[in-house]
Amino acid sequence: MGLNYYQIKKNILRARKLVIKATNIAGSGHPGGSFSMAEILGCLFYKYLKFDPNNPQWEDRDRLVLSKGHAAPGLFSNMAVAGYFPESELETLRKFGSRLQGHPDLKCPGVEFCGGSLGTGLSYSVGIALAAKINSKDHHVYTIIGDGESDEGQIWEAAMTAAKYKVDNLTAFLDRNFIQQDSYTEQIMPLDEKLEGDDLSEMWKDASRWKTGDKWRSFGWNVIEIDGHRIEQIDAAIAKANATKGIPTMIISRTVKGKSIEHMEDNPQWHGKAPDSDVVPIINHELDSQFMIAPSIIAGDMANLENEVKRCVSGRSDYIHLDVMDGQFVPTKTFDHNKIKELRPLTIIPFDSHLMINEPVKHVRDYIDAGSDIITVHAEVTDESSFGEIHDLLKQNQIGVGFAINPDTELPEWSYKFLPSLDQLIVMSVVPGKSGQKYIEETHVKITRLNSILKENNFSGYIEADGGVNLENIGSIFADGARVFVGGGAIVGQQDVRIAIRDFRNEVLKSRRRILLDKAHELGGTDLVNKWIGLHVVGEKQEQIKKIAQEAGYI
Amino acid sequence: MNEPIMTDMRSEYSKALIQVGKDNPNVVVLGADTTDSLKTSSFGKEFPDRFFNVGIAEGNLVTVSAGLAASGKISFASTYAIFLPGRAVDQIRNNIAYPSPQGKKGLNVKLVVSHGGLSVGPDGGSHQQIEDIAIMRVIPNFRVFIPADTISVSKLTHLMATEYGPFYMRMARSKTPIVHLESQDFQIGKGITLRDGSDCTIAACGITVKMALDAAESLHQEGISCRVLDMFSIKPIDNEILEKAARETGCIVTTEEHNIFGGMGSAVAESVSESYPVPIKRIGAQDMFGESARDDEVPLLLEKHGITSFNMAKQVKEIRSKKL
Numbered sequence: 001m002g003l004n005y006y007q008i009k010k011n012i013l014r015a016r017k018l019v020i021k022a023t024n025i026a027g028s029g030h031p032g033g034s035f036s037m038a039e040i041l042g043c044l045f046y047k048y049l050k051f052d053p054n055n056p057q058w059e060d061r062d063r064l065v066l067s068k069g070h071a072a073p074g075l076f077s078n079m080a081v082a083g084y085f086p087e088s089e090l091e092t093l094r095k096f097g098s099r100l101q102g103h104p105d106l107k108c109p110g111v112e113f114c115g116g117s118l119g120t121g122l123s124y125s126v127g128i129a130l131a132a133k134i135n136s137k138d139h140h141v142y143t144i145i146g147d148g149e150s151d152e153g154q155i156w157e158a159a160m161t162a163a164k165y166k167v168d169n170l171t172a173f174l175d176r177n178f179i180q181q182d183s184y185t186e187q188i189m190p191l192d193e194k195l196e197g198d199d200l201s202e203m204w205k206d207a208s209r210w211k212t213g214d215k216w217r218s219f220g221w222n223v224i225e226i227d228g229h230r231i232e233q234i235d236a237a238i239a240k241a242n243a244t245k246g247i248p249t250m251i252i253s254r255t256v257k258g259k260s261i262e263h264m265e266d267n268p269q270w271h272g273k274a275p276d277s278d279v280v281p282i283i284n285h286e287l288d289s290q291f292m293i294a295p296s297i298i299a300g301d302m303a304n305l306e307n308e309v310k311r312c313v314s315g316r317s318d319y320i321h322l323d324v325m326d327g328q329f330v331p332t333k334t335f336d337h338n339k340i341k342e343l344r345p346l347t348i349i350p351f352d353s354h355l356m357i358n359e360p361v362k363h364v365r366d367y368i369d370a371g372s373d374i375i376t377v378h379a380e381v382t383d384e385s386s387f388g389e390i391h392d393l394l395k396q397n398q399i400g401v402g403f404a405i406n407p408d409t410e411l412p413e414w415s416y417k418f419l420p421s422l423d424q425l426i427v428m429s430v431v432p433g434k435s436g437q438k439y440i441e442e443t444h445v446k447i448t449r450l451n452s453i454l455k456e457n458n459f460s461g462y463i464e465a466d467g468g469v470n471l472e473n474i475g476s477i478f479a480d481g482a483r484v485f486v487g488g489g490a491i492v493g494q495q496d497v498r499i500a501i502r503d504f505r506n507e508v509l510k511s512r513r514r515i516l517l518d519k520a521h522e523l524g525g526t527d528l529v530n531k532w533i534g535l536h537v538v539g540e541k542q543e544q545i546k547k548i549a550q551e552a553g554y555i
Numbered sequence: 556m557n558e559p560i561m562t563d564m565r566s567e568y569s570k571a572l573i574q575v576g577k578d579n580p581n582v583v584v585l586g587a588d589t590t591d592s593l594k595t596s597s598f599g600k601e602f603p604d605r606f607f608n609v610g611i612a613e614g615n616l617v618t619v620s621a622g623l624a625a626s627g628k629i630s631f632a633s634t635y636a637i638f639l640p641g642r643a644v645d646q647i648r649n650n651i652a653y654p655s656p657q658g659k660k661g662l663n664v665k666l667v668v669s670h671g672g673l674s675v676g677p678d679g680g681s682h683q684q685i686e687d688i689a690i691m692r693v694i695p696n697f698r699v700f701i702p703a704d705t706i707s708v709s710k711l712t713h714l715m716a717t718e719y720g721p722f723y724m725r726m727a728r729s730k731t732p733i734v735h736l737e738s739q740d741f742q743i744g745k746g747i748t749l750r751d752g753s754d755c756t757i758a759a760c761g762i763t764v765k766m767a768l769d770a771a772e773s774l775h776q777e778g779i780s781c782r783v784l785d786m787f788s789i790k791p792i793d794n795e796i797l798e799k800a801a802r803e804t805g806c807i808v809t810t811e812e813h814n815i816f817g818g819m820g821s822a823v824a825e826s827v828s829e830s831y832p833v834p835i836k837r838i839g840a841q842d843m844f845g846e847s848a849r850d851d852e853v854p855l856l857l858e859k860h861g862i863t864s865f866n867m868a869k870q871v872k873e874i875r876s877k878k879l
Contacts (some may be wrong), residue, residue: 057657105654106654106655106656106657107655109657112625113625113654114649114650114653114654116649117645117646117649117650119614120614120618120645120646120649120650123614123615123617123618123619123622123646123650124618124619124621124622124625124650125622126619126622127618127619127620127621127622127623127624127625127626127630128622128623128625128626129622130583130607130619130622130623131583131622131623131625131626131627131628132626134583134604134605134628135626153614154612154614154615154618154646157609157610157612157614157615158615158618158619160610160612161607161609161610161612161615161619165607
C-alpha cells in the first residue's frame with residue numbers, strides 16, 4: 001500500500017478551510033491548535049482509523065480521543081470531511097442548539113470524549129484501552145494531547161498507569177507546538193528547557209535541548225519523535241506504534257501552531273481567536289498555495305543514486321522525484337522499478353515516480369510494488385481505457401495518480417473525466433529525455449490555458465512543474481498555478497542540496513506573498529493590505545512583506 | 556436495652572461487589588492505594604482482570620473509570636471520601652457527570668467512598684470530609700446516597716450495579732449498628748420511615764439515623780411522638796415523604812455528619828420550603844472543620860457539633876414551640 005499522500009493532503013486542506021470558515025462564523029474558537037494537529041488528524045482519519053460514519057457507535061471502531069479539546073474545530077472539520085455530518089453543519093459551531101459545542105462533546109455522535117478540561121484525555125484513553133483488553137477486542141485508541149496541557153499532573157499519572165497495564169493498544173500524539181495560551185510553553189512551563197528571551201526558533205536548533213522524549217521514555221513508553229506536519233513521518237510512526245507490543249507509544253510530533261498560514265504560524269495570539277471576515281479569502285488563498293519541492297535524482301551522479309537520495313533526505317525535500325526512462329518513449333534510458341526497489345529502504349520520503357516509458361499500463365504494477373507513493377504516466381502513451389485501468393489500480397493501492405503531458409501535447413479531452421480524482425498533473429516544460437535543459441517559456445501560457453480547463457472539470461490535484469525550473473523562474477511558475485516543483489540541476493546539481501531547497505522555498509514564498517498582497521489589494525485596497533501585513537507579528541515576516549508591498553506600490 | 560449489632564460497611568461493600576461482579580462480567584473495580592482499607596482488593600483476588608489499582612492518583616482514578624464506562628463497563632471506584640469529591644471534583648464533573656452518550660445522562664461510574672464525615676476520628680480534620688454532599692449534590696446527573704447500615708450498603712451496591720448512571724455513595728469508617736430489616740426495600744429517591752410519629756420529624760442519614768431513633772425513643776418517654784426518616788437518598792430527595800412529614804408533624808429536625816451548609820439538611824429545607832414550609836432545625840458540623848479524636852472519643856467530637864441523640868431530642872422540643 002502506498003502512502004495515500006494526496007488523498008490525505010487534499011482532505012487536510014478541506015478540513016483546514018472548514019476550520020477557518022467555522023471559527024470565522026462563530027466569532028471565536030481555536031484555529032491555531034487545530035492547524036498544528038491537522039496532518040496528524042489527516043493521517044488518522046484517512047488512513048488508519050477504522051470507523052463508520054453511518055454507525056458511529058460501531059463496537060469495533062478505533063477510538064480517537066482529543067484530549068486538547070479546545071482544538072474542537074479541527075476535529076469537527078475532519079469529521080465532516082469523513083462523512084459524519086454535512087460540512088454545512090460547521091456553520092453552527094459554538095451556537096445555541098448545535099451538536100458542535102465549543103469543546104468536543106458526546107452530543108455529536110462519533111465524538112469519543114468530552115474534552116475541554118485539560119489533562120484528562122489520556123487517563124480516559126487508558127480506561128478505553130483497558131476495556132478493549134478485558135473484552136479481547138483489537139481496536140486501537142489514538143489520543144492527541146497538547147504540550148500546554150502536559151503541565152497537568154494527571155497526564156503523568158496516566159502515563160504511569162498506561163505503562164503499568166501495558167496498554168499497547170494505546171497510541172498517543174503529543175502536539176508539540178511550543179505554544180500555550182499565555183505564551184511559549186518553554187517560558188510558561190518548559191517541557192524541554194526554559195527559553196530565555198523571545199526567539200522560539202532557538203529551541204529548534206539544538207536537539208540536545210529536547211527533553212520531552214526522555215521524559216516519556218523514562219515513564220516507560222515507546223517514544224517516536226517526528227515532524228508532525230510530514231505525512232510520511234506520521235504514517236511511519238503510526239505503523240511502528242501499531243506494531244509495538246507490550247508498551248504504549250507516544251509520538252512526539254514537533255508542530256507549528258497555526259501551520260499553513262504565515263501570520264498564524266508560531267504566533268501565540270492565534271491560540272484562541274477567530275479570523276476576521278475580510279481576511280478569510282486571503283487565508284483560503286494561502287491554504288490553496290501550499291507547495292512541495294521534488295528534487296530529481298537523475299540530475300546527480302547516476303552511478304551513485306543512493307547517495308543522491310541521501311542528499312535529498314538531508315536537504316529536507318518533500319518528495320524524491322524518480323525519472324524512469326526506457327530508451328523508447330524517450331531516447332535516454334535511466335533506471336526501472338528494480339532500482340526504485342533498491343532505493344526504497346533509504347527513506348520514507350514519498351517517491352514520486354515519473355514513468356517516461358512505453359505502454360505504462362503493462363508495467364505500472366511493478367512500480368507500485370517497488371514502493372512508489374505517486375505514479376505519473378504520460379498522455380502520449382495512454383488512452384481512456386489504459387489510463388482508466390492505471391487510475392483505478394493506483395487508487396486501490398493508495399498511490400497518488402499522476403498524468404503528464406509533453407510540451408507539444410495538449411491535455412486530451414478523454415482525460416477530462418479523470419480530472420476530479422486526478423492527484424497530480426505534470427506539465428513538462430522541457431522535452432523529456434535529458435537533464436539540464438532550459439525552461440520552455442511557452443509553458444507559462446500553457447498552464448494559464450490549462451487552469452481554466454482544470455477549474456471547469458473540478459480538478460483538485462496539484463500541478464507539478466518539471467523541466468528547467470530554477471531560482472529565477474520558480475516564482476512565476478508558482479504564480480501560474482504550479483504547486484510541485486521538480487528540481488534537477490538547480491537542486492541536485494548544487495553543492496548543498498539543503499541550501500538549494502531552502503532557496504527554492506524562499507523564492508516561492510516571495511511569490512506567494514506578492515500574490516496574497518495582490519489579493520488583499522483587490523479585495524480591500526490599501527486598508528486591507530495594511531491590516532493583513534499587520535497580522536504578521538512574529539519574526540521578520542512583517543518587514544519582508546512590507547518591502548514587497550512597497551515594491552508593488554500598495555503602500 | 557439490648558446492645559445493637561455492629562457491622563462493618565466496607566466488608567459488606569466488598570461482599571456485595573463480588574456478588575455483582577459474579578452477576579455481571581461488565582463490573583470493574585478501581586482503587587487508589589486504599590484497596591485493602593476499602594476491602595475492594597478481595598474483588599481483585601476474585602477477578603484480577605477487572606480490578607485496577609492506579610496508585611495515589613485520584614483524578615486519574617476517576618477518569619480511567621470514566622474511560623472504562625465509556626466502553627460499556629460498570630465502574631466502581633473507591634477510596635476515602637476526602638480524596639474523591641474533595642480532590643477530584645473536576646474529573647467527577649467533566650469526565651463522569653457531563654459526558655452523556657445518546658439518550659443517557661452521564662457515564663456509568665459509581666463512586667463509593669469510605670471515611671465520610673467527622674466520625675473518621677483519629678486522622679483528624681484534614682481527613683474528615685464534611686463537604687462532599689454539598690459538592691456532589693450540585694453536579695447534574697449524579698445521585699447521592701448515604702447509607703445508615705450494612706443492609707443499606709449491600710442493597711444500594713446491588714441497586715447501583717443495575718441502575719445506569721453516576722452515583723456517589725458515602726460510607727462511614729467505623730462499624731455501624733443495624734437499623735433496617737433484611738427485607739427493607741431501597742428505592743432511588745425514596746426515604747424510609749423508620750418510626751412513625753405526629754409531633755415532630757427527625758430526618759437523618761448515615762450514622763445519625765440510629766441516634767435519631769434513640770432520640771425518638773427518649774422523646775416517647777416524655778410523651779412526644781417523633782417520626783424518624785432515613786433520608787439515605789439525598790439526591791434525588793424524597794419530596795413526597797418530606798411534604799407529608801411537614802404537613803403531619805409540623806416541624807423537622809435534620810441531622811448529619813456534614814456541614815450544615817449544603818448537606819442533607821439543606822436539601823430537606825429546599826424541598827420543604829417549596830412544598831409545605833415548616834420550621835426546620837439543621838444539626839451537623841457547624842461550619843467548622845473537625846479534629847482528631849480517638850475512636851472512643853468520637854462521641855465527644857460529634858457532641859461538639861451537636862450530633863448526639865440528646866441534642867436531637869432537645870432541638871425537637873425547641874422547634875415544636877416554633878410551629879406555625
